[in-house]
Amino acid sequence: MKRTSKIFTALFGATLFFASAQTAIAAEQPTNPILGVESSSLAKFGGREGVHNWVESLFYYIMLDNRINHIFKEFGNVERQVFLNTQLETMVLGGPNEYQGASMSAAHADLGITMTEFNAVVEAAYNACERNVIAYHSCNQLINALAPFTKDIVTR
Amino acid sequence: MKGVRGSKLRLLQCAAILGATVCSNAAWADWYNDGKVFLTGGVFTIDGAGGGGAVPWATITGYETRDGINGGVGFTYVKLPNYDINFFGGSIGFFDRFELSIVDAKLVTDDLTTVDIAALALDGLLGADNGLNPNGTTIHMTTYGAKLRLFGDAVYTSDSWIPQTSIGFLYKENKDPVFVEGTLGAAETEDWEAYAAFTKVFFRYSTLVNVLARYTSANQTGLTGFGVCHDALRNDCENKKEVRAEVSVAHLLQKNFAIGFEYTMHGDNLDNRGVDVLGLSTSVLDDLLPGIQDALMQKEESDWWDFFFAYAPNKNYSITMAYLMLGNIAVAEDQNGFYLSLHATF
Numbered sequence: 325m326k327r328t329s330k331i332f333t334a335l336f337g338a339t340l341f342f343a344s345a346q347t348a349i350a351a352e353q354p355t356n357p358i359l360g361v362e363s364s365s366l367a368k369f370g371g372r373e374g375v376h377n378w379v380e381s382l383f384y385y386i387m388l389d390n391r392i393n394h395i396f397k398e399f400g401n402v403e404r405q406v407f408l409n410t411q412l413e414t415m416v417l418g419g420p421n422e423y424q425g426a427s428m429s430a431a432h433a434d435l436g437i438t439m440t441e442f443n444a445v446v447e448a449a450y451n452a453c454e455r456n457v458i459a460y461h462s463c464n465q466l467i468n469a470l471a472p473f474t475k476d477i478v479t480r
Numbered sequence: 481m482k483g484v485r486g487s488k489l490r491l492l493q494c495a496a497i498l499g500a501t502v503c504s505n506a507a508w509a510d511w512y513n514d515g516k517v518f519l520t521g522g523v524f525t526i527d528g529a530g531g532g533g534a535v536p537w538a539t540i541t542g543y544e545t546r547d548g549i550n551g552g553v554g555f556t557y558v559k560l561p562n563y564d565i566n567f568f569g570g571s572i573g574f575f576d577r578f579e580l581s582i583v584d585a586k587l588v589t590d591d592l593t594t595v596d597i598a599a600l601a602l603d604g605l606l607g608a609d610n611g612l613n614p615n616g617t618t619i620h621m622t623t624y625g626a627k628l629r630l631f632g633d634a635v636y637t638s639d640s641w642i643p644q645t646s647i648g649f650l651y652k653e654n655k656d657p658v659f660v661e662g663t664l665g666a667a668e669t670e671d672w673e674a675y676a677a678f679t680k681v682f683f684r685y686s687t688l689v690n691v692l693a694r695y696t697s698a699n700q701t702g703l704t705g706f707g708v709c710h711d712a713l714r715n716d717c718e719n720k721k722e723v724r725a726e727v728s729v730a731h732l733l734q735k736n737f738a739i740g741f742e743y744t745m746h747g748d749n750l751d752n753r754g755v756d757v758l759g760l761s762t763s764v765l766d767d768l769l770p771g772i773q774d775a776l777m778q779k780e781e782s783d784w785w786d787f788f789f790a791y792a793p794n795k796n797y798s799i800t801m802a803y804l805m806l807g808n809i810a811v812a813e814d815q816n817g818f819y820l821s822l823h824a825t826f
Contacts, residue, residue, distance in 0.1 A: 355638075356639050357683075358638065358639060358640065358641055359682060439547060439576075440545045440547045440548070441515075443517050443545060447517065460686065460734045464732075467638075468638045468684050471639070474633075
């Protein structure tokens with residue numbers, strides 16, 4: 325049953341996300357930071373709606389950053405990215421796993437993302453927290469939860 | 481002496497010309513990188529290496545990622561009750577893997593009443609060149625450093641306990657043998673140190689923890705030399721290295737502002753050793769000048785503590801201020817003071 329639903333999610337993700345069309349294996353699972361993520365984190369982001377607002381800000385800053393906006397212009401549909409990222413970030417902050425996109429490694433496999441570009445997105449993430457008046461400490465809970473994806477995303 | 485200085489200056493000039501050539505070259509555009517996240521390269525340490533104020537971190541200096549090169553210059557001013565210390569230097573980080581650093585330290589005695597009086601008295605008495613100057617003695621030391629990152633990522637491996645791990649090598653050249661060896665009684669003025677550093681950021685608590693093991697025989701980080709000679713004639717000398725622990729903890733209040741503390745373990749080589757003048761120990765001189773032996777007894781070297789804050793308004797500079805508790809330094813006690821450091825990065 326679980327397996328079927330996983331396959332279903334993967335297939336569903338494939339229709340939604342560009343990279344998954346080639347290499348969809350499974351959707352993403354929540355990460356497992358050694359010290360955990362503060363249980364109030366999702367609430368501090370303002371729940372699912374707050375996370376959505378934060379992701380909107382994230383992409384606002386990403387698309388203003390000339391070091392990285394070309395990647396998203398070329399490969400990503402920003403509207404779709406906001407949709408999937410809201411699901412992903414809600415999940416890693418302790419919310420339900422409704423993520424419909426491809427795994428992080430599958431989604432980024434062919435992009436050749438550098439550490440410099442990855443750090444630029446992290447800077448945009450902090451800017452988005454400031455823009456949405458999310459405390460630095462709460463913002464770090466999200467960085468804490470997303471950090472384990474670094475090795476899947478940075479391939480160059 | 482002058483010849484050595486001259487050749488060094490020429491070497492520096494060559495390096496500057498080479499540096500300028502590289503900078504103006506179009507290739508530099510491909511090497512230059514400032515992609516690291518705020519403060520994760522550390523600030524400018526008194527050893528020149530990237531880290532906190534006193535303790536190097538396992539992170540590589542500068543704002544480069546593994547995609548390029550970055551670096552900076554730093555200046556630090558330390559104000560203690562009886563000493564002023566200046567540090568000036570620079571460091572370059574290569575591909576977030578390797579760093580090179582150089583730092584010039586100048587310690588000047590200030591208000592060192594007992595020593596001043598004793599120096600005056602001894603100068604008058606013996607016409608001695610003991611390296612002590614009644615108007616302020618200067619100790620000058622240059623530290624060359626290299627650090628290699630072995631494995632681990634201090635920042636992004638929140639799902640693993642493995643810290644970023646680096647090894648470093650420092651060569652310290654103290655330029656005042658007359659004072660440091662002849663008067664204070666250190667065994668060596670030049671020596672090397674090696675260290676292993678382990679650094680990890682715990683995002684859960686917005687805190688960076690760094691632990692370092694340093695293999696050294698330094699007295700006051702080398703400012704007063706290395707090891708000890710037990711007798712004034714320098715026949716009974718020992719310069720044995722030992723492992724000393726150092727810790728730094730930095731808590732981030734916002735992405736570019738950190739507060740924290742540092743601890744560095746120090747040795748006991750020169751503890752309770754008098755100072756020598758003209759190859760005579762103060763116990764001999766005590767007959768001539770009663771009480772001088774006590775005044776010129778070096779106190780037990782203290783471990784160092786400091787509390788700091790570091791602020792990086794942008795990626796081109798950072799400001800670090802600290803309150804230092806350095807305890808006993810040579811003949812002076814209770815050396816608590818202030819530290820101000822500027823680090824400009826390319």
